[in-house]
Amino acid sequence: MSNTLLQRIQQHQNLRDLRNKLLALHKVLLESERISYEQARGRVTGGELLQLVLEHEQFAWLRRISDLIVRIDEMLHGDEPIAPGEAQDVVTYARELLVPSETGNAFARRYYQALQDEPGVVMAHAEVTRLLQASDQ
Numbered sequence: 001m002s003n004t005l006l007q008r009i010q011q012h013q014n015l016r017d018l019r020n021k022l023l024a025l026h027k028v029l030l031e032s033e034r035i036s037y038e039q040a041r042g043r044v045t046g047g048e049l050l051q052l053v054l055e056h057e058q059f060a061w062l063r064r065i066s067d068l069i070v071r072i073d074e075m076l077h078g079d080e081p082i083a084p085g086e087a088q089d090v091v092t093y094a095r096e097l098l099v100p101s102e103t104g105n106a107f108a109r110r111y112y113q114a115l116q117d118e119p120g121v122v123m124a125h126a127e128v129t130r131l132l133q134a135s136d137q
Contacts, residue, residue: 011087012076014135018094019072021131025098025124026065029111032118033059061110064097091135098128 034049037058044052053059053066072090075082100112114121 008081011082015072015076015082015087015090017131018091018128018135019069019076021124021128022065022069022072022094025121025128026062026069028118028120028124029062029065029114030059032114032121033062061107064107068094068097091132094128095132098125098132100125 030053034044034052037052037056038044053062068090075086075090097107098111099108100115101108102112103109104112115125
């Protein structure tokens, strides 16, 4: 399949849409984690929260989504055109990452629990899932 200009434009739009949905999901997950942290340890400022996100174990699981968002940003803003399979690799990774499980890896278990606890997470997850399913068609 040739990588025509129209295909590249659509690919960029799809990646931007995925990035935005992942960002919304990350935001609601981060807010939920912040609330949990503050209930146990007291309120934190924005700067303290940033430090916690970067260094504290309670927030470590969210870094997988952060890393995926950064990867998409680098693809969208890079000097080189996106390789034909690169966008699909990101979609595949997102699909595999966002599978909640009571018995899966640490991320899957935390994600499962967040979906049980927070309606906002359920809504954001549904948005990402819809987008990922649409990319199959």
